[in-house]
Amino acid sequence: MPAPLARLEQFATRSSRGATLADGRKVFLVCVHGKVSAFINRCPHQGVPLNLPDGDFLEPGGELIQCGMHGALFLPESGECVFGPCQGRFLESVALSIDAEGNIDLASE
Numbered sequence: 001m002p003a004p005l006a007r008l009e010q011f012a013t014r015s016s017r018g019a020t021l022a023d024g025r026k027v028f029l030v031c032v033h034g035k036v037s038a039f040i041n042r043c044p045h046q047g048v049p050l051n052l053p054d055g056d057f058l059e060p061g062g063e064l065i066q067c068g069m070h071g072a073l074f075l076p077e078s079g080e081c082v083f084g085p086c087q088g089r090f091l092e093s094v095a096l097s098i099d100a101e102g103n104i105d106l107a108s109e
């Protein structure tokens with residue numbers, strides 16, 4: 001059985017992390033107020049990865065996703081950009097499923 005994308009317990013110490021899908025696409029997962037969501041790691045306006053210099057994806061308050069290059073802010077629930085050059089546009093979300101053991105994977109279609 002392939003390894004899960006992430007495990008729920010991994011978010012106890014760090015609330016965002018990058019991952020690679022089986023098809024090679026880069027994604028990132030964030031956990032805000034106990035809810036985990038995932039997006040393709042590509043900004044809707046320049047198509048570049050969002051990682052902050054330290055590899056995180058959330059602003060220091062841990063509430064919003066932040067573009068490491070421009071400081072644009074995105075809602076973790078929907079991926080909507082609420083501040084910055086791509087305001088009103090959306091990150092591409094990735095549907096997740098979490099099993100009883102805390103394994104996080106892509107939701108099956």
Ligand code: FES
Nearest residue numbers: 043046067070072
């Ligand atoms: S690349 Fe689009 S906000 Fe930074």
